[in-house]
Amino acid sequence: MSREFSLAEIFQLGYYWETKILLTAVKLDLFSALDGKPKTAKEVAGRIGAHEPTLTLLLNALVALRLLTKEGDSYGNSPAAEKHLVRQSSQYIGHLLVLHDAEWNNWGKLEETIRTGHRPVDRHVFETDPELGSNVLAVLHRIGQQSGPDLAKRLKLSGRERLLDLGGGAGTNAIAFCQVYPELTATVFDLPATLRLTEKTVKEAGLESRIALRPGDFNRDALGGPYDVALMSDILHYQTFESNAALVGKVFTHLAPGGRLVIKDRFLDEAGTGPAWTTAFAIHILVNTQQGGCYRTGDAMSWLTKGGFTSVTELEKTAVVQGMKQ
Ligand SMILES: C[S@@+](CC[C@H](N)C(=O)[O-])C[C@H]1O[C@@H](n2cnc3c(N)ncnc32)[C@H](O)[C@@H]1O
Numbered sequence: 001m002s003r004e005f006s007l008a009e010i011f012q013l014g015y016y017w018e019t020k021i022l023l024t025a026v027k028l029d030l031f032s033a034l035d036g037k038p039k040t041a042k043e044v045a046g047r048i049g050a051h052e053p054t055l056t057l058l059l060n061a062l063v064a065l066r067l068l069t070k071e072g073d074s075y076g077n078s079p080a081a082e083k084h085l086v087r088q089s090s091q092y093i094g095h096l097l098v099l100h101d102a103e104w105n106n107w108g109k110l111e112e113t114i115r116t117g118h119r120p121v122d123r124h125v126f127e128t129d130p131e132l133g134s135n136v137l138a139v140l141h142r143i144g145q146q147s148g149p150d151l152a153k154r155l156k157l158s159g160r161e162r163l164l165d166l167g168g169g170a171g172t173n174a175i176a177f178c179q180v181y182p183e184l185t186a187t188v189f190d191l192p193a194t195l196r197l198t199e200k201t202v203k204e205a206g207l208e209s210r211i212a213l214r215p216g217d218f219n220r221d222a223l224g225g226p227y228d229v230a231l232m233s234d235i236l237h238y239q240t241f242e243s244n245a246a247l248v249g250k251v252f253t254h255l256a257p258g259g260r261l262v263i264k265d266r267f268l269d270e271a272g273t274g275p276a277w278t279t280a281f282a283i284h285i286l287v288n289t290q291q292g293g294c295y296r297t298g299d300a301m302s303w304l305t306k307g308g309f310t311s312v313t314e315l316e317k318t319a320v321v322q323g324m325k326q
Pocket residue numbers: 137166167168169170171172173189190191194216217218219232233234235238
């Protein structure tokens with residue numbers, strides 16, 4: 001049994017001031033303004049276009065949060081801020097925090113959403129701001145490079161297959177799969193705007209001869225093929241139950257006999273109360289997408305079965321399911 005919360009922990013859970021302080025500093029690109037050498041509040045205000053006395057309060061709070069240092073009147077970046085929050089750094093992750101900030105107002109409408117059942121958005125921020133979407137995918141690609149090889153090894157492919165990475169984003173999985181299986185070839189299918197980033201990451205990995213890019217809308221356009229393995233990684237939670245069922249059935253028709261479809265997503269358990277992170281993610285999807293949802297593993301298994309797949313199995317609890325085409 002999990003232990004009881006203390007009063008202090010309940011207060012901590014309801015406390016978001018520091019979150020918004022960090023998000024605002026990243027949105028103002030304050031850490032980049034401090035790149036290099038320490039500066040006074042006046043100098044920073046001049047660089048980012050801010051009201052100096054107000055900015056000073058923010059700078060001081062960031063010192064208390066240990067993201068900045070202060071000596072005399074001068075502020076500087078902490079080593080972690082210099083590494084991850086300065087735009088010019090190769091390890092910058094600010095795009096992801098800017099995304100959280102862009103979704104802030106939608107979270108503010110959670111009460112109304114719960115009362116009425118009406119969602120506050122009609123389009124996901126990636127549709128209204130494709131550049132931000134692409135920047136976020138690039139960050140996720142950099143920090144998520146370990147999960148791809150692990151999944152590739154777990155699937156135990158024979159090695160010579162043709163892979164379809166549907167909604168493959170930056171190509172993180174296609175690249176990892178090709179690195180694990182030197183004879184594998186892959187197609188990354190995604191929206192044309194996203195594939196501009198994929199072209200870069202595939203080139204950086206030196207895999208242009210083995211990874212093809214196919215632009216299109218997976219709900220509307222033909223997917224090419226036939227393929228031996230299709231992967232749907234983190235795409236189904238943006239769509240409705242019905243669209244997912246239709247898409248799974250569509251992929252079936254693009255697979256060769258003996259092929260398989262692997263779905264990796266953030267599934268809820270049967271009770272809907274775990275994994276803990278996914279229960280919060282389900283609320284995030286509720287307020288930030290027009291029609292997405294977090295589904296249960298059983299839902300994905302039913303899409304596979306209805307789509308014609310056999311030997312439908314859960315390979316990793318609340319994370320990966322697979323079906324075979326006979
Ligand atoms: C969360 S990302 C997942 C990327 C990748 N599969 C991964 O696991 O890293 C969702 C991807 O689905 C793509 N996408 C969304 N709707 C799409 C559609 N209708 N047709 C093709 N791609 C789509 C987005 O462009 C984005 O690259």
